[in-house]
Amino acid sequence: MLEIKDLKAEIEGKKILNGINLVVKPGEVHAIMGPNGAGKSTLSSVLAGRADYVVTGGEVSFNGKDLLDMSPEDRAREGVFLAFQYPVEIPGVSTTNFLKTAINEKRKYLGQEPMEATAFLKFMREKMELMEMDKALTSRSLNEGFSGGEKKRNEVFQMAMLEPKLTIMDETDSGLDIDALRLVSAGVNKLKDGERSFVVITHYQRLLDYIVPDFVHVLYKGRIVKSGDASLAKELEVKGYDWIKTEVEQEANA
């Protein structure tokens, strides 16, 4: 589904990603962990197409298409979804209107008829129930005045509505209390269907108790320096990141 080959990127002349390699197959959950400043958020930004980052090398293919060549909206319409670390508040645009526009733009892109108003509302109601979303949130302006937990749940709700093939979760757990974390994770788990893939970026192992990964990768200095299964995350939780850093330094010196 997603194939990242030797991806290099920088921002304002500063090199952040120094050759990332990663293959995500349908139905897989990959966790990307790492200390602050390792390049975790840069990776998600580059994959989503944020303009501030310059890709200086490597390639990314998504279902056989060159992802880096697409505009952010085309990536989304091809099935990539980024759950933001800091979802933006957009006063004056209601969640309902926003989602209806997004869904119909995607349908247009895929050559499908727009969804009619009643069908859309029914679809939205179903997803709201599935995600245990408060009805009041959808009539309000997008994320405006939402608590941190509400914003993150709204991200997962949007994911449920847009039905992406690949979801990248950028530190979705940051700033969440345990109840919100449970709700967000439960939402994600409900969307797993053996076909959808997830890349879960996180600093802490905590989230991975709820969203159990198939693979765990450690990102450090812009490269994946270690990969393993879910037990690697547990090891990191106990031992921290320092031993990884030491290992990397030793290899470099050897």
Added chain:
Amino acid sequence: MLLETIKKDFIQYKAQAEQGEFLTLREQAFAEFEKLGFPTTKHEEWKYTNLKSITDKTFQSTCEIKSLVNELFNASIESKLTANFLVFVNGSLVHELSKIIEQDNNIVISSIAAARKNNQTIFNQHFGKYAKVEGEAMNALNTALLSDGAFIFVPKGKTVAHPVVIFNISDASDLNVLAQPRNLIVAEESSSVTLVETYYAVGSNASFTNVVTETYAGKNAHVEHYKIQQQGGESYQNNFTQIFQEADTNINHVTLTLDGTMVRNNLHFYMNGENCNSLLYGLYVTDEKDFVDNHTRVDHAKPNCFSDEKYKGILKDQSTAVFNGKIMVHLDAQKTNAYQRNQNILLSDDATVNTKPQLEIFADDVKCTHGATIGELDEEPMFYLRSRGIPENVARKLLLNAFADDIAEKIKIPELVALLEQQIDQKL
């Protein structure tokens, strides 16, 4: 030259006018105008607004009314409202299109001309008492040569059941036309009224509208005042509104400028009692070489009053906007709360905004903030929408509509808001 037309008009008017207080008032105003002349860009308050393209032209004050006017009225969004209508073409009342549905006979909704006959006491008590003539050339000119306009009198404790639409059309089909409407609104103690003041233009010649509105809000009165400016063609407008507030009054004033070659708005609030609420909201959407200038002044003369001002602009092409907002907190006006914001989005490299938010505070226990922004659409919301599959042009439209609708929604007539939002959408 406009000045010559005006002088001729005044001589003509004087020749047929009745002697009396009203004539004296107008002669004094004319003398003041002659003394001051048209404002020029050397005048601080007119620094950015050059009237030369108006003063270099000749304008006729009267003109035959064409059938286009009926069509325009019937096609307008305002005409869809359940409301009282006073329709003026080139400053004169058109009886056939005007319609009063108010049932309460104590409430007066009429022309200024009728009020001078039928409501002399109230008229004389308030006319010319609020809009200053001294030092204000354009007010002086209007006072000297006013054509007609709306007179609304809401007695103590009464509520006007439906909005009053003051519908102004400039018909420049045959010639350049000059209209000088004059409105007087008197809302007595604990009364309530909603006004929709609206401007259109037809015809291929130039039109110039110089309008003055005086509003008196008695104790605990509530006035909703919506101004909608969409004069097409080559149209110029100078709009002066003075609102005089007694204690405990609520005023919500919304100005939407959606068209016009040159529009200068002067909106003045004077809070003459405690516990007043003054809300001033404005939106201007400009394109081509249009020019919009909003000058506002809020006088907090007494303690414990609240004012909230927010003006927003979206500028396209080579258009220009000016915002100059002054909040004066007088020495006595302790516990004043005053907020002022001006936010502009430039959609073109050739568009210009000149903004000057001003606070003058003479009291020491007040809460005031002001600020202005000029820029492009924020990148973060844009990226967020695009990352959900919404193309850039659609995302931009969504964000611009949201920015503009924030002001349109300050209008409390839902059916009017819905229609206006469609018009704004078309303009963006």
